[in-house]
Amino acid sequence: MTIEQLNKIREEKRELLMVRKLVKEEGEKLAANTGYRKQVLICGGTGCTSSGSREIISALEAELEKKGLKDVLVVKTGCFGLCALGPIMIVYPEGTFYSQMTPEHVVTVCDQHLIEGGEPVKELLYTDSVLEDGTILPLSETPFYKKQKRVALRNCGVIAPEIIDEAIALDAYQALYKCLTEMTPDEVIQVMIDSGLRGRGGAGFPTGLKWKFACSRRGEVQKFVCCNADEGDPGAFMDRSILEGDPHVVLEAMAIAGYAIGSNQGYIYVRAEYPIAVQRLNIAIAQAREYGLLGENIFGTDFSFDIELRLGSGAFVCGEETALMTSIEGKRGEPRPRPPFPAVKGLFGQPTILNNVETWANIPQIITNGAEWFASMGTEKSKGTKVFALGGKINNTGLVEVEMGTTLREIVEEIGGGVPNGKAFKAAQTGGPSGGCIAADNLDVPIDYDNLIAIGSMMGSGGLIVMDEDNCMVDIAKFFLNFTVDESCGKCTACRIGTKRLFEILEKITAGEATMEDLDKMEYLCDKIKKNSLCALGQTAPNPVVSTYKCFRDEYLAHVQDKKCPSGICKALLEFWIDPEKCKGCTLCARNCPVSAISGNVKEPHVIDNNVCIGCGTCLANCKFGAITKR
Amino acid sequence: MAKAKTTVKFQGTLEQEQALREVIEAHKDQPGALMPVLQAAQGIYGYLPVEVQEMIASGLQISVAEVYGVVTFYSQFSLNPKGRYNVSVCLGTACYVKGSEKILEAVESKLGIPSGGCTEDTKFSIDVTRCLGACGLAPVMTVNDDVYGKVEPKKVAEIIDSYMNR
DSSP states (O other): OOHHHHHHHHHHHHHHHHHHHSOHHHHHHHHHHHTOSEEEEEEOSHHHHHTTHHHHHHHHHHHHHHHTOTTEEEEEEOOOSOGGGOSOEEEETTTEEEOSOOHHHHHHHIIIIISTTOOOOGGGBOGGGBOTTSOBOOGGGSHHHHTOOOSTTTTTTTSOTTOHHHHHHTTTTHHHHHHHHHOOHHHHHHHHHHHTOBOSSSSOOBHHHHHHHTOSSTTTSOOEEEEEEOOOSTTOOHHHHHHHHOHHHHHHHHHHHHHHHTOOEEEEEEOTTOHHHHHHHHHHHHHHHHTTSSBSSGGGSSOOBEEEEEEOOSOGGGGSHHHHHHHHTTSOOOOOOSSSOTTTSOGGGSOEEEEEHHHHHHHHHHHHHOHHHHHTSBOSSSBSEEEEEEEESOSSOEEEEEETTOBHHIIIIIISOOOGGGOOEEEEEESGGGOEEEEGGGTTSBOOHHHHHHTTOOOTTOEEEEEETTSOHHHHHHHHHHHHHHHOOSSSHHHHHHHHHHHHHHHHHHTTOOOHHHHHHHHHHHHHHHHHOSSHHHHHTTHHHHHHHHHOHHHHHHHHTSOOOTTSOOGGGOOEEEOTTTOOOOOHHHHHOTTOOEEOOTTSOOEEOTTTOOOOOHHHHHOSSSOEEEO | OOOOOOOSOOOOOHHHHHHHHHHHHHHTTSTTOHHHHHHHHHHHHSSOOHHHHHHHHHHHTOOHHHHHHHHHHSTTOOSSOOOSEEEEEEOSHHHHHTTHHHHHHHHHHHHTSOTTOBOTTSSEEEEEESOOSOGGGOSOEEETTEEEOSOOHHHHHHHHHHHHTO
């Protein structure tokens, strides 16, 4: 494909796509030229597909057919970010936002909104998009989206990821063309260095520097470009959303890197748990090859580059760069010591660069808009934006992209809509099993790589799990340790045995069997695991313990000294109690108790024998009078 | 993670063997062929018994020990057959915080088998997964390819019952 052909596609589709970028009047003007009066975008990402968006799409198509509405276009996109409200449906040019759709709702929307001269169906709209006076806000103006700055997620929820022309209409592969025709490989690397982009996968290593280390002897040795799409941190799903919503941005960025370091082969290592992402990547690679945007002599230059997909098989450690490469080589995914770094000796023993999906997603725009543009966003040492996956005890769960330096309070309270059910915010966990907890007193710290480390957590890949007063921090630390014990590859002793012993101490604490000496042992062990493990998995494994022990020491002490779990989570420390004032003697609890720990006569207050009680909570769930409490 | 060998007798068919040989043939000259071959083999047989590992080892001309080493390293490779309906409960962070452990308990008590097990009639099996990336819908469980979001412990029996008579 030549640049003229690429531009031709871009021009043909441009207006159709711009309708989705503009709202109201401007969008309506453009829509008139496109032949489509309305465009209905339905999320086909993992979240909404789980909520049934496939049925919504077929119901809509059937209904439009039935009504003969040929000037309404149905587009299956990637993730919009508000996964908890799926299936999500957006109607352009107005940008109205329907949430939690059912096939019946679709019929209503067709009847009242999509017909000629129709009006939005207010009661089906996303509640935050309808103001008290009845004004309907477009998607981009709602509280969830307004504070966001979408760079990496630019095209997610805008284009149909299975149609390459839609990506091209929004400038896909233009940056690659610019690199190949206007820039030398060294200039490309310099732009990356100047932009200040740091790896979005965890450690935050400067991307440009990584490329520079791998750039010597271009054309003399085989080199590889790898994409880390083995997003294993539980609670993080931005990489999955990018792959599902805008796969071409990753392919283009990898080709740019191939040009910069002198490589003709890329590998994408993606989790097998992400079937939709795998499918979209396969489609995208096939389409790019067909257009000659991957393969031999791209844009008629002497640069050739192709990409192969490799699937992981469920090993968390394979997100570590050396383990990932060993896995692509078809071996047990065990890490190896560095140096030599992958830039010198990586995949199949050849110089290799590896970046994660979100990092790649920033790169074409940095080339197009320049390093200064990117460096103008963010804080002094962390440039650009970061995508966070908001989850846990928060009203708006989903994906948000904000400028670096945004405070946690803005993310949790303004974008995330706060903690549900009037509960108090207790902590936010970032960085997954390698990260730590941020307590309420640090809510106003501007988030960037360095600040998070300073307050005892880390950026990690961007999972952000909110916890409220009902979550026990010792239990959370135990949860993460259980994860690392399971996922430790077993190669080095500090991690294999150390994490197991650390987990056992936490089990003792939550069972109420630990002594103060155990807490000292725990601290000692954390330090040793950190210093002696081979790879980042082990080195960071104690972080959840260290940070919760630092911020919530009183909770640990309550478990150890008072044998109490203040949040009422750790079963062994719970005591159930029947309030004799409230108990009506209905016998329901006694009849349902699996160990017959409850006694009492009909119509008289019952009593729980705590020596027999196993703390299962069945009585609490069954009591109709709210007479049972745990304490 | 320790993996127990299966006690179920191997019942591979000739068609399956033929399909596996084709996969091996297609990948054998590619660098790092073992993983894609194992993934395809698991797709064909549903699991990776020793008999299948031996065929792969001889096809790729590597030792059975090497194949076994890789199979036992990755949690998605299974030495045990799965039930006709595999119930999988997500224990990722977002789901855990929202109480998915109670969901798992409910599934286990409903089916009377522990996580990792398979019912005697091979109809149901249970496993635990780490984050399906559907954190917005936590807690999440899946039955084969059907995803159930925002599950409550008391809904579990109803969901499983709906597969009982299929």
